[in-house]
Amino acid sequence: MSVAGTLALAAVESLGAAARATAGAPPTGLSTAFVGDAVDWEFVFRNADYLGVGALLTIGLTVASILLGFVVGFPAGAVEVYGDGYLKRAVTVAGIVLRGTPIVVILIVMYFVVGVPQINLGVASISSAMTAGILGLGLRSAAYQSQIFRATLASVDDGQLEAGRSIGLSRFEAVRYVVVPQALRRSIPGFQNEFTIVLKDTSIVFAIGLAELLTRGYDLFSEQTTAVLEVILFISAIYFVLTFTTNRALDRLGSYYAIPEGEST
Amino acid sequence: MSDDDFLRVTDVSKWYGEEQVLHDVSFEMDRGDVTVLIGPSGSGKSTMLRCVNRLAEAQEGSILLDGEEVLSPDLDVDELRREVGMVFQGFNLFAHLTAVGNVALGPRRVLGLSETEARERAEDQLERVGLADQLDSYPAELSGGQQQRVGIARALAMEPKLMLFDEPTSALDPELIGEVLEVMHGLVDEGMTMLVVTHEMSFARAVADEIVFLDDGRVVERGPPEQLFERPEEERTGRFLERIASHD
Ligand SMILES: Nc1ncnc2c1ncn2[C@@H]1O[C@H](COP(=O)(O)OP(=O)(O)O)[C@@H](O)[C@H]1O
Ligand SMILES: [Mg+2]
Numbered sequence: 001m002s003v004a005g006t007l008a009l010a011a012v013e014s015l016g017a018a019a020r021a022t023a024g025a026p027p028t029g030l031s032t033a034f035v036g037d038a039v040d041w042e043f044v045f046r047n048a049d050y051l052g053v054g055a056l057l058t059i060g061l062t063v064a065s066i067l068l069g070f071v072v073g074f075p076a077g078a079v080e081v082y083g084d085g086y087l088k089r090a091v092t093v094a095g096i097v098l099r100g101t102p103i104v105v106i107l108i109v110m111y112f113v114v115g116v117p118q119i120n121l122g123v124a125s126i127s128s129a130m131t132a133g134i135l136g137l138g139l140r141s142a143a144y145q146s147q148i149f150r151a152t153l154a155s156v157d158d159g160q161l162e163a164g165r166s167i168g169l170s171r172f173e174a175v176r177y178v179v180v181p182q183a184l185r186r187s188i189p190g191f192q193n194e195f196t197i198v199l200k201d202t203s204i205v206f207a208i209g210l211a212e213l214l215t216r217g218y219d220l221f222s223e224q225t226t227a228v229l230e231v232i233l234f235i236s237a238i239y240f241v242l243t244f245t246t247n248r249a250l251d252r253l254g255s256y257y258a259i260p261e262g263e264s265t
Numbered sequence: 266m267s268d269d270d271f272l273r274v275t276d277v278s279k280w281y282g283e284e285q286v287l288h289d290v291s292f293e294m295d296r297g298d299v300t301v302l303i304g305p306s307g308s309g310k311s312t313m314l315r316c317v318n319r320l321a322e323a324q325e326g327s328i329l330l331d332g333e334e335v336l337s338p339d340l341d342v343d344e345l346r347r348e349v350g351m352v353f354q355g356f357n358l359f360a361h362l363t364a365v366g367n368v369a370l371g372p373r374r375v376l377g378l379s380e381t382e383a384r385e386r387a388e389d390q391l392e393r394v395g396l397a398d399q400l401d402s403y404p405a406e407l408s409g410g411q412q413q414r415v416g417i418a419r420a421l422a423m424e425p426k427l428m429l430f431d432e433p434t435s436a437l438d439p440e441l442i443g444e445v446l447e448v449m450h451g452l453v454d455e456g457m458t459m460l461v462v463t464h465e466m467s468f469a470r471a472v473a474d475e476i477v478f479l480d481d482g483r484v485v486e487r488g489p490p491e492q493l494f495e496r497p498e499e500e501r502t503g504r505f506l507e508r509i510a511s512h513d
Contacts (some may be wrong), residue, residue, distance in 0.1 A: 024476070082449055094416065155359075159353065160357060163357035165320065165343075166318060166346055166351040166353075166372075166420075167350075167371035167419065167420070167423055168343045168344070168347035168371060168375040168423065169343070169370075170343055171374060177374055178359050178370075181361045182356060182360060185361065198290075250288070258404045259403055259405065260405065260406055261403070262402070262403070262405055262406030
């Protein structure tokens with residue numbers, strides 16, 4: 001598919017999301033707006049900074065949530081494959097609960113019920129809403145990432161682990177040096193998927209008062225209702241660049257670590 | 266039977282769930298001996314082999330290796346496996362590592378050699394099996410015969426005192442069997458103690474000190490190859506050997 005085609009698709013996808021977000025109060029003027037309107041584009045670019053801050057928030061939330069999701073989700077997946085007893089059961093149940101709960105509910109629980117504190121890092125501090133956002137999105141991502149890793153760890157042939165043990169590696173070492181490197185390689189496609197989902201789902205943090213990219217876009221076209229399409233296109237382009245570059249980077253990582261296969265058998 | 270047998274397997278029994286797959290299996294080997302296990306598919310050959318390095322757990326009996334009880338619950342199985350090499354029917358090479366990476370992993374992570382020392386040892390072992398020109402190839406880039414030779418080098422790199430071979434040539438195209446058997450012949454000449462499951466009867470005849478015929482998890486008959494092949498005492502042994510011969 002051409003880059004332009006992909007861009008158009010991404011725009012349509014984001015439009016859908018925006019349409020859902022605005023379902024309660026449909027902005028007027030949508031029918032009269034037309035994309036080439038110079039005044040509206042000028043309005044968008046005048047507010048690029050405002051949207052830029054939203055984009056940074058989106059990126060920050062995504063990166064932090066994906067990282068937290070990995071740090072928690074990878075061991076969780078490993079426990080589901082190699083663990084037993086209470087630990088395994090606890091991990092499985094936690095995963096089912098997290099995957100079965102709407103993300104808005106998770107965020108609201110984190111923010112209003114658990115009441116996570118503001119985190120002070122000296123140079124900067126992370127607001128408690130931001131902390132709640134990262135924890136909520138991160139833990140939910142962990143629940144999904146654990147399933148990616150559970151599947152890829154289990155997909156590595158048992159003979160690999162056995163061969164590792166046959167030269168005297170402990171079970172942990174055999175998993176660490178033989179199974180994990182192969183499973184991680186197989187996890188890249190699932191991980192790309194998960195990244196894209198988390199990136200788009202960051203918009204949900206409006207529920208706890210954070211204004212990331214999409215929320216800010218909504219604020220803007222509520223202000224100037226003739227600029228709906230221009231704002232949406234601009235935002236979609238940002239989402240597209242983020243997804244595209246990250247997926248390309250993961251593709252590169254995948255081919256760099258791809259295991260060579262010869263023609264001979 | 267002498268007191269100083271290197272490997273002494275006595276009345277080993279094993280169950281998988283309700284099904285008993287080994288019935289009081291006994292045999293013994295001296296240092297430097299080659300013993301070949303033969304028998305129909307499903308007779309328990311692999312299971313017997315795997316009990317020796319504890320990849321499978323025997324529930325009854327005794328396996329003494331160099332005077333130590335392998336089946337003891339206190340035994341350090343990782344230590345045991347350091348000293349007992351295994352070669353698999355399906356090669357089981359580490360798919361993400363090159364030939365050198367496969368062979369160096371044990372020396373590096375188990376024996377604690379440095380990166381350079383482990384690589385050197387791996388190169389030496391690969392040279393030993395005739396693969397000096399394939400050091401940096403990945404398993405998928407190698408022929409089956411080459412892969413199995415990497416598998417042998419991987420086991421040898423741990424400097425084992427006993428080598429277990431589980432049908433090392435069964436997965437190979439006929440034209441690739443020779444190169445693997447040649448490497449195994451070399452090990453015999455060097456005096457390696459080897460317990461081998463194979464259907465390669467000419468190999469068995471040439472190198473085995475003793476043949477053990479298993480059927481239904483029981484030792485039906487055992488003895489030196491001349492006796493077992495020429496004058497089998499049990500009817501079942503004769504029938505099995507005829508069947509094998511007609512496949513060649
Ligand atoms: N992991 C296992 N679980 C259950 N049964 C097994 C397992 N491995 C082997 N068996 C059974 O044990 C018997 C002996 O198998 P095996 O030792 O593989 O025989 P051989 O190597 O002689 O073909 C067979 O009946 C087989 O089905
Ligand atoms: Mg077998």
